[in-house]
Amino acid sequence: MKNELLAIAKRSEEIFDDFSKEDAISEISVDEIRKQLVKYDFNEPKPLGEIIDDVQFALGKWNLQTNHPLHFGLFQPSITSSGVVADALVALYNPQMATWWFSPAANEIERHTLSFLKLKFGYDPDTTFASFTSGGSESNYTAVITALTHRFPEYRENGAHALEKQPIIYASQDAHDSMIRVAHQTGLGRNAVVRIPVDSERKMDMQKLKVQLQADKLQGREPFMIVATVGTTSYGIIDPVEEIIELNKTENLWLHVDAAWGGGFVISDEAKSYLKGIEQADSITWDPHKTLPIPTGAGFFLTKHREVMKQTFSVNASYVPDEIEGSVDSYKVSFSWSRRFTGLKIFMLLAESGSENLSKLLTHQVQMGNHFRKLLVDNGWTIVGSSPLPVICFTHSDHEQNIEKILQAVLDRKKVWLSKVDFNGQSVLRVCISSFKTEISHLEILMDELKTVMK
Structure with a gap:
């Protein structure tokens, strides 16, 4: 089995090299793609080899070559073969991550990897909480619903309509739009996200944030969260995290850092200074697949408020085996129940590369x-x-x-x-x-x- 996987790794690297020899952009024809798919009416079975040939042909011919060194795109890194092998292993063994008992080895691999990443972000691995997610949207959702539960204990059982005042989230006008959707999903409504204008360098304007905070309080609203972006999608801008921390000493809001792309630079000895202050955040979003050379589908959520995770997500399911001492069932402390073994590709990259x-x-x-x-x-x-x-x-x-x-x-x-x-x-x-x-x-x-x- 090891030899077959090593062969996959070797062949993957050869294919990546082939990509680099071609143009970064393929000739795209919607009609050609759809014509290629006509023969698949799903009524009659086809040989797996034929299907593989057709799919590989289609993806090779009609796909933006994100693995190309001349692809200067939207946070889509070139990947290495360890990620390909990791995803193959995950598909082969198909571990169920909802509880520790369903997949002990996979859960321990993730726990070990998460402890390392906590340290990189300046968090104490023994007193904080981290989990892998499907991506930044899920991580941002986790941050908001956790912050709501922390600030408004009645929210857990009775929802947003039980709150006397309108909760408010502050984010810059360049913050990711997932926050708008999250406000909708959590019952706050999209208007709960107040966009703060940016300065001439497109960082969150601190003076306008201060003015907006006071105005909202006077109008009877209840600010509860500030979102600082570390690496905006459009411009890569880093909001003034340390200034927000200073302001928050008097405001006492939940500080969430959306570092979906920029967070990975804590691993760089040279660039980590750009992220100064991130270690003081209440929670952090990071998408390893946006920064590291791994396949898409790897999000990361981190918070200092370990105790709030169970308060937010815990349920009792009698059909699930009881927790064992020293373990935590992820379905009780995170949004997902059944979840893919996301952490393996990160574990294997860290292990192979160092x-x-x-x-x-x-x-x-x-x-x-x-x-x-x-x-x-x-x-x-x-x-x-x-x-x-x-x-x-x-x-x-x-x-x-x-x-x-x-x-x-x-x-x-x-x-x-x-x-x-x-x-x-x-x-x-x-x-x-x-x-x-x-x-x-x-x-x-x-x-x-x-x-x-x-x-």
Whole structure:
């Protein structure tokens, strides 16, 4: 069995190398894709080998190649073979993570991995709580419902309608929209999320936060949570976490740090200083699959309030085996019941690479971001935003009205993939360096592509 899995790992690396030799963008045809699927009417069985050939052909031909070093996309890192093998092992053994008894080894592997990650975030592994989730949306949901239960004990049994005042969540205007959905899901309503304007660098404006807090109190509302973003999706911006902590000494709100992308940089010895203050948060969201070279489907939630997790999620299910001493059944302390063995891909990556090598990998991406900033300035481009992380937004004074045309011209050439965002009412180009394979030579190719379409 080990030899077969090692063969899968080797073949995966070969396929990844093949991706790098092709264009970053495939020729996409909706009609061709649908035509390929017509033969699958699901009435007659087909040989597994034929199905594998068809699926592999389709995914290889009609898929954005996120494993490509010239893919500068939306937090989709290149992956390594250990993640492929991990997901294969999970599918093979199919452990059920709801209770410790259903999958003792898998639960202990996750517990061991979570303890390591707690330390990286500056949390005491013995007094805090962490769990793997499906992704950032589930983690943010967990943060809000836990904070509600902590602040309003009556919420657990009677819901939002039992609360005398409207609970309020503060998040910057650039915070992830999952918070809007979470407010809807928890019964608070979407208007419970108050968007705080950002400053000229697109960080949460602290003065406007203070004014809004006082205004809401005067209007009879009850602020209970502040969400600080570490690495906004559009710009990679880090909100002023330490200033929010200082303000919160008098406000005593639940501080949640949404670090779905940026959180992983706590592993980088060079970049972790950018996340200063995160260790004082009441809770943290991080998506390992947005920062580390692993397949999609790995979220992470962390909180200092260990005791509140059981208060929030515990139920009694007589059909489930009793807990054993020293273990915790995850269905009693988290949103999910049946859950995939998410932690294995992270465990195997950490075990195979070692934290020092992962630190170097993430530091390399930060360095590539800094190098690209220099390339931009040297070639007459203007950088907007001030993220120290490897998301770079930029425009050109001679072509400010043509950014969308420039982007489309680059994409039409299919060598590289990048995107655009709105920055203070104007379209700008956006590059995110999330591949450990991206080197200076690839950044120079990107710059050459920009020069070519601007001639």
